Amino acid sequence: MNWSTSVLVSNGAPRWLQLAEIFRRAIESGEFPVGATLPTEAEINTQFGVSRTTTRSAMQQLVQEGLIKRRAGIGSVVVDTRVDQPVNQIRGFAEDMRSRGMMPGYQVLGCGMAPASLEATQSLGLPSGDQPFYVERQLKANERLIGHSISWVRPDIFGAKTPPTSEQLAEGSLYEWLRAELGIEIVGGVEYIEASLATQQVCPHLDVTESDPVLVARRVARSRQGLPIEFAIVTYRSDRYRFRVDL
Incomplete structure (x- = not known):
């Protein structure tokens, strides 16, 4: 499933956690290989109808898991897993x-x-x-x-x-x-x-x-x-x- 066709459910886990799971699966499936840049926060906000805070919490979760790095002027970049x-x-x-x-x-x-x-x-x-x-x-x-x-x-x-x-x-x-x-x-x-x-x-x-x-x-x-x-x-x-x- 492509990340852009995924949906958030209203009666499930917190939205930021669902969002992190969507991009985690996209990274693990190879949709975003090592070195690729994830969509911008604005693109994610628009696609899923979420706030900047929700998107940033999701991205921070992926940073803590060692899947991405936030790079100034570039965005969220997929890195080699630990x-x-x-x-x-x-x-x-x-x-x-x-x-x-x-x-x-x-x-x-x-x-x-x-x-x-x-x-x-x-x-x-x-x-x-x-x-x-x-x-x-x-x-x-x-x-x-x-x-x-x-x-x-x-x-x-x-x-x-x-x-x-x-x-x-x-x-x-x-x-x-x-x-x-x-x-x-x-x-x-x-x-x-x-x-x-x-x-x-x-x-x-x-x-x-x-x-x-x-x-x-x-x-x-x-x-x-x-x-x-x-x-x-x-x-x-x-x-x-x-x-x-x-x-």
Whole structure:
């Protein structure tokens, strides 16, 4: 059904919510592909006989859902939908992207044994002075930049084994390497998620400007035996990523 042939019902949901649903379906069906501009507020007001307030409420709902962006001088533009991350699961970025039919990608910015922050040391339960394995990467899905991660892995799990190289980390998942090379499987842990603003340090790695909204996840990943294996700080672009709670 074309958006212009849709109608609002008088005894149904609020008119702004019905309007949002009409354009949500139009976007999901491909009637308005990524990059397309929705009709102007004036056109929508005339077509459906609604007020500017009703139309703006509907458009704001679509903005909150990550379906459109309001751009000055242009209007409401359809954007790529965000990647959903269930908050009741802990799994590697590569596994998560593949489960959605997307191709994970990495750009390694640095790795090796290095001093850790106090937060990382305490989260891993390491003695003062221990140097965990450190890896910093950009995270991509289908070649699209999604996030930036810094991970610290406890050093005592490697034994005589050489930690993964930057080439290995650019090609695959850290969790998959731990499972294949050390027999360590990440099965749980704890993750804290908060809304924040992009810092000067992370901006060049996310292609955003300072104070743009981002999502920051701090995670302690544990092995099947309950040992804390990794402490990670992952910063996601909020226009391309969101967390989902399954109830």
